[in-house]
Amino acid sequence: MENNPVGQPILITNALGHATRFTYDTNGYLSQERNPLDAVTSFAYDVIGNLLSMTDPNANTTRFEYDPANRLVRITNALSQSTSVAYDVLGNPIRITDANGNATNYRYSTYYRRDLLVSKTNALSFTWTYARDFNGNLIRITDPNSNSKRFSYDALNRLVTTTDALDNTTRYNYDAVGNVTTVVKADTSSAAWAYDRNDRLIETNWLDDTITLSYDAVGNRLSMKSNNASLIYTYDANNRLVGQSEEYLATTISYTYDAVGRRTSMTDLEGGLTNYSHDAAGQLVSLINPPGQETIFAYDLGGRPTTRSYSNGTVTASLYDAADNATSTIHRRDDESIISSFIYTYDNVGNLTSELNLSGLTQYAYDAVDTLRSVLNPDGTGVSYTYDRVGNRIRMDATGVVTNYTYNAADWLLTAGAVGYTYDRNGNRISKTVGVDVTSYAYDFFDRMVGAVLPDGRTNTAAYYPDGSRLRKNEASGLTKNFAYDMGNVLTELDAEGLPTARYTSGFLADQWLSMDRGDQSFFYHEDVWGSIRNLTDINQNIVATTDYDRFGVMTRHVGETTNPFRYTGRELDAELDLYYFEGGHYDPAVGSFLSRSHHPGHKSIEELTLREVVVSTPVYVPLDVRMSLKWDPEYRKEILGGISMITVPGPNIEHAVGRKSEGWNVMSLKSIYRTTVPGTEQFSSIGGATFKAIQTKGIPVPWKRRAVVPGTSIELPKGTNDAGMLETRAVVPGTSIPVMFNPKEYDTSSMATVPGTNVLYRIKPEPVGHITLYK
Incomplete structure (x- = not known):
């Protein structure tokens, strides 16, 4: 590495001799990054360091505007499409207007010097309200249909119950340092988790199985064992995974x-x-x-x-x-x-x-909240969709063939035309009835389908690896299929x-x-x-x-x-069930929803909360089931967050775990890294904001007591502390010691490490996010 006289890096050469060069303006702000292929990204700033423009190597410029308080008020892309944000006098974003001119409005109240969201009104004028206790903990979400989900907390402000609109309650217990130790679900099924003295998960136990984990001295996971399979991992001196063995199938993969x-x-x-x-x-x-x-x-x-x-x-x-x-x-x-x-x-x-x-031209139209409303096919036929206030599909008209849909207060689909559905108390679909034909489904504690009985009595069963991947499926036809995976x-x-x-x-x-x-x-x-x-x-x-x-x-x-x-979207079709398998969850294309509520991307506790609300409310996560929306690749451009993010890391490109370079990280807020995913594993996914790019990072261990490190950088996500310096309540993914989010407060530069080649981390603030959807 070579630095200029003030210590800023101007040349970083990697171990293969490939150099990235950086130049700075007269105020010391990074003005240009030139990668080893001579692709140049340029940055311009105002006199106090606000980023005014960023021009990518394809000469596409994104521009940023600020108000007199230096708050970002507009982002305009190279197509002159603008997203704007308005603030109240305290600096809270109260209105976000997208490039189609559709606005979402937010209202806040102050709890312990923190301004927390109390209502959100979307562009269709439908409002969600958020009630809080004296400490600011979210205790109730009421949707535009007047259905509520409730939350309660212990004296340490840790979530202890979640109750849906049907009074189905899930309970959580913790150890002294805040690790989840037991969860009792609404159907009374339960699971327990144990940790070592470094707060690393070492055992997950529930009625059907026990998963044990072991680690080496530096925290690399060495093994995961269950009744179904045993996974053994080996690493080189640089802690890179070089081998993965599975004992049940006697398989080994090396890198x-x-x-x-x-x-x-x-x-x-x-x-x-x-x-x-x-x-x-x-x-x-x-x-x-x-x-x-x-x-x-x-x-x-x-x-x-x-x-x-x-x-x-x-x-x-x-x-x-x-x-x-x-x-x-x-x-x-x-x-x-x-x-x-x-x-x-x-x-x-x-x-x-x-x-x-x-085959011809297909056209699509959307409403003000970007929900698909109509499709016009090449042959002149079409489909129109009608939704209720919370986005449930209630009517589909396919060129005169009408299907009506009904839901209960928890938004579980009950009927789709003549097809009926029933659920267990956890919200998993357990039957589908078409006339006299009934298909039934069974699930494990983590809401993964483990069995299905078809109308003719034949069965379809599945088993899973301890890391959550599907190990085996026994099809009704009599075929057995086992699976080995690479990342x-x-x-x-x-x-x-x-x-x-x-x-x-x-x-x-x-x-x-x-x-x-x-x-x-x-x-x-x-x-x-x-x-x-x-x-x-x-x-x-x-x-x-x-x-x-x-x-x-x-x-x-x-x-x-x-x-x-x-x-569809590259996912596996379970043809006998007419369902797609999405890493632990099954998706029904006929009705556009997942069979398990925990695998539904429109889950209300994600969909209707701001980033800061998730921290102090419920241990939920964006599942890998929606990973086709999370993977970053320009071939799969998909806007999944309607919120606006601060531009945070102008500087060198960051590589994620599997080595794919994504310039998208240069313009993502670091809030993007806060989400974790699969119960019983330490995998996590991340979601981007400002440019609506997203990337999935798989298999990265994120032990709670060690900091979560952005792969390829020196950025560490700090442990959560509140304004008083006390340990903040953590929402923990069931089955792990990993917090879903780290901190609801606004981070300043002192709480983050910088990326090599950057001059400063810009203001990083959890902004309200929009509707997280799988399809538009």
Whole structure:
């Protein structure tokens, strides 16, 4: 590293000799970052250091405006689309207006010198209210339908009960330092957690299973064992995962890395070698799988994927607008003939308004809160949707065929036309009735489906690894499928005897499927902007499968007999159940919702709270089930947070766990890292704000008593303290010692470590977030 005379880094050279250069203006603010590929990001400031503009390597400029109190009041992107925020005299954001001119209003009250949200009114004039106790703890959320969810706390302000609108109550108990020790759910099922003296989770115990964990001296997880499987992890001297073994299937996967920690190879359970190559900026440029099939990746200066070339000669090409929305994805053969083509347009906030494919033009319209209201198909048919005040779909009109939907006070779907549904007290769907045909479902403590009985009496069962991934499913047809994973993506499918039946090649991103080897044949995946698999081609570039979907995942057309589990958004289709599997939860495309409430992305305690409310309310989390909305990749541009974030880290790019570079981190608020996910594991996902980018980071251990470190940086998320310097109440993900959020107060620069190459961390304030949705 080289520094200028005042100690600011001007050159950072990594272990491979690749250099990133930084220049500063006369006031000492970072004005330019030049990466090893000579891609330049530029920054401009006012005299007191407010960031006024940021120009990315593609010459797209985002501009920022401030009021006299130096509060960010407007962000305008390179397409002149603006999001604005208004404040009260205390600096609380009271109105956020999106680029379509739709405003969400917020009202606050003061509790112990903290201004906390007491109401939110969306652009349709529907209001949620938040009642609090004397300490500011959230004790009741009342939605626009006048249904309430209640919370209670102990003397230490720790959440002890949550009660839904049907009076179903879940109870939480803690040890002396605030770790969750037991949870008793509404149906009286319970689980217990034990910790070592470093407050690391070492055991999770419930009726059906016990999970035990062990660690090495520096906190790396060495093992996770359950009744179903045992996972053993090994690390190198740099604490990088180099091996993962599973005893039940007798599988081992190993990894190697280059000098800067990027994966260079993987040896799978069959001994097959996958090699990875990266450019000087750390972007994956080549992947060669065990059959020797090379996939070549190319990017523009800003790191957006532009082409992906497969070994069968097909090429995927993508274009983007100045706001990084994917405007076209075209899959071609080597003779330039088109396999499939998708041309997209968007409104000012990034909602997809049209898709032009080889079948024709499909158009989409939205309401003021960005909920999909109508679809016009190429053949002139259409679908319109009507919603209640909280966003439940209550009517669908498909060119005169009307389906009405009803819900109870807890927003559980009861009927969809002639189809009826029932639930357990935890909110899991336990039956579906169509006429005289009944399908029933069973779940474990963590609301994962473990069994289903079809109308003809046949059964479908599932078992899970101790880290939450699905280990096995026994299908009603009699087939047993076991699964081995690489960083959350299915790597190998095995039969009942543990013999491989299919190998999948994927990129570093979740559900980034490249190819499938089944038997002696190879097939290549071609997806749309949602990551949904639209075509499969064989080694000769012939189309062997084509699938079309509606916006909620219902397959409207499928041609081809090739066995392929991955369909809508790249997720696994459990065909016998007509459901998609999303890492622990099942999604029903027919009604656009998950079967388990804990896996529903529209869960009210996330959807209707601000970031600061989540800290002091309920231990909820954004599940990995919505990971197709969380993964960051310009091919999958998706606005998932309507809130506005402060621009925080102008400076060098940050690499996440699997080595994928994301310039999006340069403009994300550090609040983005606060969320954690899977019960019983230490995996977490993060959600971005200011530019509506998001990235998923998997498998990073975040022990509670150690700080959560942003991979590849020196940023540490501090333990929560309130204004009085006392330990703040933590919302803990059930089954872990990981807080969902860290701190409700406004952070200042003294509470964070800086990123190398930055001059300062700008004001970081938890802003109200908008509607977290899976589909628009």
